[in-house]
Amino acid sequence: MSEISLFSGDDAEFEPLANRVRPRNLSEFVGQPQLVGPGKVLRELIENDHIPSMIFWGPPGVGKTTLAAIIAQQTQAKFVNLSAVTSSIKDIRQVMKEAEDNRQFGEKTILFIDEIHRFNKAQQDAFFPYVEKGSIILIGATTENPSFEINSALLSRTKVFVLQALDSDDILQLLKNALQDPRGYGQQQIEIDEASLQIIANFANGDARVGLNSLEMAVLNGQRDGDKITITKEDLKQFLGKKSLLYDKKGEEHYNLISALHKSMRNSDPDAAVYWLARMLESGEDPLYVARRLVRFSSEDIGLADSRALELAVATYQACHFIGMPECSVNLTQLVIYLSLAPKSNAAYSAYDAAKKDAQDTQAELVPLQIRNAPTKLMKELHYGEDYQYAHDSKDKITNMQTMPDNLVGHEYYHPTDQGSEARVAQRLEQIKKWHRENG
Numbered sequence: 001m002s003e004i005s006l007f008s009g010d011d012a013e014f015e016p017l018a019n020r021v022r023p024r025n026l027s028e029f030v031g032q033p034q035l036v037g038p039g040k041v042l043r044e045l046i047e048n049d050h051i052p053s054m055i056f057w058g059p060p061g062v063g064k065t066t067l068a069a070i071i072a073q074q075t076q077a078k079f080v081n082l083s084a085v086t087s088s089i090k091d092i093r094q095v096m097k098e099a100e101d102n103r104q105f106g107e108k109t110i111l112f113i114d115e116i117h118r119f120n121k122a123q124q125d126a127f128f129p130y131v132e133k134g135s136i137i138l139i140g141a142t143t144e145n146p147s148f149e150i151n152s153a154l155l156s157r158t159k160v161f162v163l164q165a166l167d168s169d170d171i172l173q174l175l176k177n178a179l180q181d182p183r184g185y186g187q188q189q190i191e192i193d194e195a196s197l198q199i200i201a202n203f204a205n206g207d208a209r210v211g212l213n214s215l216e217m218a219v220l221n222g223q224r225d226g227d228k229i230t231i232t233k234e235d236l237k238q239f240l241g242k243k244s245l246l247y248d249k250k251g252e253e254h255y256n257l258i259s260a261l262h263k264s265m266r267n268s269d270p271d272a273a274v275y276w277l278a279r280m281l282e283s284g285e286d287p288l289y290v291a292r293r294l295v296r297f298s299s300e301d302i303g304l305a306d307s308r309a310l311e312l313a314v315a316t317y318q319a320c321h322f323i324g325m326p327e328c329s330v331n332l333t334q335l336v337i338y339l340s341l342a343p344k345s346n347a348a349y350s351a352y353d354a355a356k357k358d359a360q361d362t363q364a365e366l367v368p369l370q371i372r373n374a375p376t377k378l379m380k381e382l383h384y385g386e387d388y389q390y391a392h393d394s395k396d397k398i399t400n401m402q403t404m405p406d407n408l409v410g411h412e413y414y415h416p417t418d419q420g421s422e423a424r425v426a427q428r429l430e431q432i433k434k435w436h437r438e439n440g
Contacts, residue, residue, distance in 0.1 A: 016212075016213065016216065017178060017184055017212045017213065017215065017216040018208070018209045018212040018213060018216075020183045020184055021174075021177065021178045021181045021183050021184040021212065022066055022069060023066055023069075023070065024069075024070065024073060025070055025073070025074070026043060026046065026047070026070060028177070029063065029066065029067070029070065030063075030166070030170050030173050030174050030177070030208075031062065031063055031163075031164075031166045031167075031170040031208075032062070032063055032163055032164065034164070035161055035163070036067075042067075042161055046067075046070060046071055046074060047074070049074060049075050049076055049077075051071060051075060051077070051110060051137055051139070052137065052158070052159055053131050053136075053137050053138040053139070053157055053158040053159070054138075054139055054140075054158050054159040054160070054161055055116070055139075055140045055141075055142060055146050055150065055155070055158050055159070055160045055161070056068070056139070056140070056141045056142070056161055056163060057142050057143075057144075057145070057146055057160055057161070057162050057163065058143070058162060058163030058164065058165070059143055059163075059165050059206065059207070060143055060207050060209065061166070061204075061206070061207030061208045061209035061210060061211075062163045062164065062165055062166055062206070062207070062208065063163055063166075063208070064114075064141040064142075064163060065114060065141060068081075068112045068114075068139055068141065071110065071112075071139065072110075072112070075108075075110055076108075077107070077108035077109060077110045077137065078099075078102060078107060078108065078109045078110070079109075079110045079112065080095055080098075080099075080109060080110070080111050080112070081112045081114070082095065082111060082112070082113050082114075083113070083114045083115065084113055084114065084115045084116055084117070084118035084119045085114075085115055085118055087113075089123070089126070092123065092126055092127075093126075095109075095111060095136075096126070096127075096130050096135070096136070099111070099130060099135045099136045100130065100135045103134065103135045108137060109135065109136050109137065110136070110137045110139060111127075111136045111137070111138050111139070112139045112140075112141070113138070113139070113140045113141070114141050115141065115142065115143075116140030116141065116142050116149075116150065117142040117143070117144040117146075117149035117150070121151055124150065124151045124154055125151060125154075127154060128151065128153055128154050128157075131154065131157055131158075132157065138154075138158065140158070146160055165205075165206030165207070166204075166206045166207070166208055167206070168198070168201040168202050168204075169201075170208075171200075171201035171204045171206070171208060171211040172197055172198060172201040174208050174211060174212065175197050175200060175201060175211060175212070175215050176197070178212055178215060179192070179215075185219060188219075188227070188229065189227050189228045189229065190219060190222070190229050190231070191228060191229065191230045191231065192218070192222075192230075192231040195233065196218075196231055196232065196233050196236060197215075199233065199236055199240070200214045200215055200218065200236065200240070203240050214239075214240065217239050218231045218235060218236060218239070219231065221235055221238060221239060222235055223235065254285075257276055257279055257280050257283075257285075258280070258290075258293055260272075260276040261273055261276040261277055261280065261290075261293070261336070262293065262297060262301075264276055264340070265297060265301070265336060265339045265340045266297075266301050266344065268340055268341065268344065269340060270336070270337045270340035270341060273336045273337070273339075273340045274333055274336055274337065277290065277329075277332060277333060277336050278329075281325065281326075281329050281332070287320045287324065287325050287328050287329070287332060288317065288320055288321060290320075290332055291313070291316055291317040291320045291332065291335075292317065294313050294316065294317075294332070294335055294336065294339060295310070295313040295314060295317055297313070297339055298310040298312070298313040298339060299348055299349070300346060300348070300349045301339075301344055301345075301346055301349070302339065302342050302343070302344060302345060303345045303346070303347055303348035303349070303422070304345060304347065304348065304416065304421060304422045304425045305342065305343040305344060305345035305347075305417065305419040305420035305421055305422040306342040306343055306420050306421055307421060309338070309339060309342050312335055312338060313335060313339070316331050316332060316334070316335040319331040320332065342420070343419040343420030343421075343422070344419055345416070345417045345419045345420070345422050347414060347415055347416050347417055347422065348414070350413075350415070351413040351414040351415070352413075354413045355413045358408060358411060358413075362407060362408065363407060365405035365406060365407050365408075366405075367405075368402055368403065368404075368405065368406075369383050369384060369385070369386060369387075370385065370386060370387045370388050370389075370401060370402070371385075371388065371401070371403050372384040372385055373385065387401070388401070389401040396435060398432060398435050398436075400436065400439050400440055414429070416429060
């Protein structure tokens with residue numbers, strides 16, 4: 001437990017560059033104009049020291065901790081920092097006790113919790129009564145969706161501010177600031193051209209910390225000539241490896257990306273679909289997971305409009321199982337393109353959904369006797385299978401035997417579209433319906 005210790009240190013020269021040049025006020029802060037631009041709500045709250053309990057939610061390196069540091073410098077309240085990674089229940093109880101004591105003397109306590117999602121629900125419950133009665137003003141920072149990771153009672157008493165990934169221009173500005181800031185490299189002679197800075201900014205992928213760490217690595221590995229350090233594109237190639245894509249196989253980004261892939265295919269956009277596929281695979285997603293989702297898509301969104309879609313999806317799953325990554329990426333790409341361009345129908349999906357509703361909401365009537373199986377003498381004596389009509393014995397291979405439960409006679413679930421092969425299916429279904437009207 002500490003007070004503002006996360007944001008300043010006595011051994012500043014040994015701190016990482018990202019910590020040394022952390023913005024100290026809103027005029028130095030880069031990015032998030034929707035929150036801290038002139039006249040925006042968060043800026044007004046900070047500048048007027050009217051800080052409510054709130055959650056900063058956003059990807060890594062976008063300013064969540066920096067905003068907490070700025071609040072710590074500007075508020076008249078006591079500012080306490082806890083990390084959900086290192087703090088114990090004992091630390092929490094001590095902070096709550098001190099905050100309650102301070103409240104008795106009219107002093108506010110702002111409690112900042114980094115990575116608040118790492119506290120379990122029981123630990124989060126410990127804060128609730130103190131937030132409720134105003135003993136503490138809680139500021140939490142999280143990379144995870146608060147809807148899933150923060151107690152609903154606690155969440156309802158906080159304001160959630162969503163921080164977006166920085167764009168490359170933001171990162172570029174931060175890199176230039178670090179080169180000019182005396183806390184960074186402002187007192188050193190660093191020579192690096194705009195194009196090289198842009199390479200670092202693009203590599204950062206919206207994460208300021210990655211960008212500043214990369215600049216620091218570039219300076220350490222630059223070419224030295226006395227007091228002058230020169231950084232070239234060739235120098236950058238030595239340590240800028242493969243870009244790390246933000247992804248969590250069990251978190252929200254996992255579901256965001258599979259949703260993007262699914263909806264791009266549904267919208268018949270093969271280019272977008274292939275891009276989202278690449279994002280998932282290059283982030284380390286299991287190709288078999290993607291293949292399973294494509295098998296589902298082939299029936300949910302295509303169905304009988306192109307019955308080959310399911311066959312190809314199953315074949316692709318088998319191909320992925322046989323050869324794995326990276327070779328199976330082309331199998332998945334082929335299927336994604338095929339599914340994107342295939343005619344679309346959700347008639348099979350809708351049919352099951354409607355039938356499921358009837359199965360759940362209506363009385364579960366017994367299977368009609370005429371279509372029950374009768375493997376034993378007793379079952380035959382109980383009229384199981386009696387009056388069964390064998391369709392193959394009829395000229396048209398159709399009979400007028402009732403196969404629907406009495407309470408659902410007349411209910412229709414499958415409504416074929418006119419897309420692709422399903423147009424022929426619709427014609428066949430209409431022929432069957434016409435036969436029943438004429439022979440009913």
